Amino acid sequence: MGNFTKWLGAGLGFTFGGPIGAAIGFAIGSFLDGFSEDEFKQEQIDYKRKKKPRNRKDTVNTQSGDFEMSLLVLASIVIKSDGKVDQRELDFVRSQFLSMYGKQRANNAFKLFKGIVKKQISARQVCIQIRENMSHASRLQLIHFLFGIAKADEFVVEAEVEEIKKIAGYLYINQNDFESIKAMFYDASGNAYKILEIEKTVSDDEVKRAYRKMVKKYHPDKLRDLGEEHLKGAKAKFQSIQDAYEKIKNERGM
Known part of the structure; x- marks a missing residue:
């Protein structure tokens, strides 16, 4: 033992x-x-x-x-x-x-x-x-x-x-956070918006605000106390936020 x-x-x-x-x-x-x-x-x-x-x-x-x-x-x-x-x-x-x-x-x-x-x-x-x-x-x-x-x-x-x-x-x-994380594992239409927890009908300014909010929520620094070994998963989750934002920006020509 x-x-x-x-x-x-x-x-x-x-x-x-x-x-x-x-x-x-x-x-x-x-x-x-x-x-x-x-x-x-x-x-x-x-x-x-x-x-x-x-x-x-x-x-x-x-x-x-x-x-x-x-x-x-x-x-x-x-x-x-x-x-x-x-x-x-x-x-x-x-x-x-x-x-x-x-x-x-x-x-x-x-x-x-x-x-x-x-x-x-x-x-x-x-x-x-x-x-x-x-x-x-x-x-x-x-x-x-x-x-x-x-x-x-x-x-x-x-x-x-x-x-x-x-x-x-x-x-x-909560439900929004759950759906956001779930959408990170699917390649479906509209999932980029789900990841940022917004609707397709929002304005460009609202997209930017949502992105900033999600960056704060999912920043890897929030998990520093878990040790370096767990930061890889945190960075993957954070990258999903970046990718979703870039996809929306490209679609809208922002």
């Missing part, structure tokens, strides 16, 4: 407990012989004793490991939403973790992920834990990553979209 819990504990805060912590404990027990749920609970108790309590007035500052564990748990829910676990989706998760974390950390994370997938998890309970401890910008990034997983098998089925929509609701992501 030693090296694995050392890896976990190094970057975990709020996800070491609650329903996410329970999923982690189950996952470890699924591949670590002789490890019991009680042992993981003791690890949690020991960790909480060492952890400094967060003041209600403190700024939410999500640790890299917390974001990582939240991704693993939510991804396992989305992957199973269409009734099967597609190998291409698993490969996408693995490739994303390799690009973000490097080989050793990605191998640990994916080993954990394969255990988490086996457990039935309440999306609502997990999302309550996340939204109470994670910034709005970080929650938007989670939704972006989940759509990437759903699209990994080249076809997003309705069950996956509905599951991500349900998760977004639990995370207090």
